[in-house]
Amino acid sequence: MSPRLTVDGLCLDVPAGGRATRRLLDDVTFSVPAGEVFTVLGPSGSGKSSLLRCLDRLNEPTAGRVLISGQDMRDLPVREVRRRVGMVFQQPALFPGTIADNVLYGPRVRAEEPADADAFVGDLLARVGLPPDWTGHSTRDLSGGEAQRIALARALANGPQILLLDEPTAALDRNASARIEHLLVEMGSATDLTLVWVTHDLDQARRIGHSGLILVDGRVVEQGSLTTLLADPEAEVARLFVAGDLDSGPAAT
Amino acid sequence: MGRALIEVAGPLAAQAQFSFVNVAVALLMVAVAVALSFWQRLSLEKDMLLACARAFVQLLAIGYVIQLVFRSRSFWFVLLLLTAMVLFAAITSGRRLRPLPGAYAIAAIAITLASALTLVLLVALDVVPSTARYVVPLGGMIVGNAMNVVSVVGTRLMEELESQRRTIEAALALAASPSQATRPSLRRAVRVAMIPLIDNTKTIGLVFLPGAMTGMILAGADPLDAVKLQAIVMYMLIGTVAIAAVTAAYLVQRQLFTRHEQLRRLSGG
Structure with a gap:
């Protein structure tokens, strides 16, 4: 059986003024089985966010392939890709309106709103650790952690097979960050959802992932099981990163 | 005395x-x-x-x-004059939308469509006589208003693209189509472009005496005739502006996305 997600020789060039281009991702290759948490590590500006954006086809790779359960992403309609591959950004970017408006957004744009919408939203809110009766609440006045939980519930409402997490806890205070991290790890182990989790935080990576890779300047410098990856990296630049000697701020890329 | x-x-x-x-x-x-x-x-x-x-x-x-x-007394000369007006309007408006691919074409299509529809309706329904004396000045007003509204809608939508980038991409990531993802931005842009004319229509006669009516009264027409023509002008302009705004919004929105429904970056980088 093919892995849930396969990335094969992925490259991404972006315009850099005039005819020049800048390579953000260079020959990135990895695969993730169903139900695993895969961690993407790297210093800021290393291309982690660009990689995730390519996996949701928000950016168009210059070369290489992305396979979802063995199927080339380019052979699927783009909206089908984005339904199967959910994404949670560093900033929740909730829509104005109620919590239910946000959670039901995905089903509604496909004209597939569930008959019992209240129960559907309530279930998802419970899954992300919020009171199920918050359905009708406005999205204003939510804390950062609550907003991120809504963003997660909104992504889960599409029933994705793969969930991309772009520094999902980086904008939160320590307490909220720990609780969201716990929630995501639990969800990862309780379902067969595949998580691709971008973080710059090595301690977080130690707690969450099964396997992963380290990205520096758009190249994979180290790849494998997280325990060996973080304990004894082979590449010099990976050793520097793990030792904290490369800049590892949370800046968006 | x-x-x-x-x-x-x-x-x-x-x-x-x-x-x-x-x-x-x-x-x-x-x-x-x-x-x-x-x-x-x-x-x-x-x-x-x-x-x-x-x-x-x-x-x-x-x-x-x-x-x-x-x-x-030639229909073709009238058409030529109107075409020239549309051309100047499209260049002026297109320059404002320049960061967009196909900016001039967008402006030309929106202005032409709105102006042509309005003028044809006015003449076909016999609202105004189909003589150069009416069609040329009314055409000028129509084209001018369409031009303004296209510039406003286009620049506003491009601003929205930058300020609402996160929200638009969040919607795309939830499998929304580009038109679904940009609907709120589009609505805001069209509203902003149309509100000045709607407010003018509301306060007409109270706050200002509009050009067409003033002109007719100056030229010696019966004020009541002038008022009727002015009403026709305001009503037709509302239609023109709505058509131009919605057409421009739709065309601009299409240019903001790639073939694979990815939101473009207009300023490079």
């Missing part, structure tokens, strides 16, 4: 003819403005004189052109 200072329906109304002497005397007011500018050191003298000279030359030119078109 001597001569009344202001004659009602006097010789001016009957003929409405002006000599260049009248125009030259009106320059007195410009002289006053220049003197004020000089005295207050506004350094606007040069600008004002240049503006007045330009206005005179441009107006004279278009006056001769319109006179030529009227005398020719």
Whole structure:
């Protein structure tokens, strides 16, 4: 059986003024089985966010392939890709309106709103650790952690097979960050959802992932099981990163 | 009792003819403005004189052109004149939308569609006579308003693209189509573009006396006729502006996305 997600020789060039281009991702290759948490590590500006954006086809790779359960992403309609591959950004970017408006957004744009919408939203809110009766609440006045939980519930409402997490806890205070991290790890182990989790935080990576890779300047410098990856990296630049000697701020890329 | 200072329906109304002497005397007011500018050191003298000279030359030119078109009694000349207006409008508006691929084409399509539909409807339904005397000035008003609205919608949508980038991409990531993802931005842009004309329509006669009506009254027409024409003008402009705004919004929105429904970055990088 093919892995849930396969990335094969992925490259991404972006315009850099005039005819020049800048390579953000260079020959990135990895695969993730169903139900695993895969961690993407790297210093800021290393291309982690660009990689995730390519996996949701928000950016168009210059070369290489992305396979979802063995199927080339380019052979699927783009909206089908984005339904199967959910994404949670560093900033929740909730829509104005109620919590239910946000959670039901995905089903509604496909004209597939569930008959019992209240129960559907309530279930998802419970899954992300919020009171199920918050359905009708406005999205204003939510804390950062609550907003991120809504963003997660909104992504889960599409029933994705793969969930991309772009520094999902980086904008939160320590307490909220720990609780969201716990929630995501639990969800990862309780379902067969595949998580691709971008973080710059090595301690977080130690707690969450099964396997992963380290990205520096758009190249994979180290790849494998997280325990060996973080304990004894082979590449010099990976050793520097793990030792904290490369800049590892949370800046968006 | 001597001569009344202001004659009602006097010789001016009957003929409405002006000599260049009248125009030259009106320059007195410009002289006053220049003197004020000089005295207050506004350094606007040069600008004002240049503006007045330009206005005179441009107006004279278009006056001769319109006179030529009227005398020719040819439908084709009318069409040519209207086409030229649309062309200038499209270049002006397109320049505002330049960061977009196909900016000039977008402006040209939206302005042409809105203007043509309005004019054809007006003439076909016999709202105004299909003579150059009506079609040319009304056409000018229509094209001008369409141009303004296309510029506003386009620039506003491009701003929205930057300020709402996160929200739009969050919607795309939830499998929304580009038009679903940009619907709120599109709505805001169209509303912003249309509100000035709607407000003008609301306050017409109370706050300002609009051009068409003023012109007709000056030219000696019955004020009630002038009012009717003005109502026609306002109603037709609302239609034009709505068509132009929605068309431009739709076309601009399409250019904001790639073939694979990815939101473009207009400023590179």
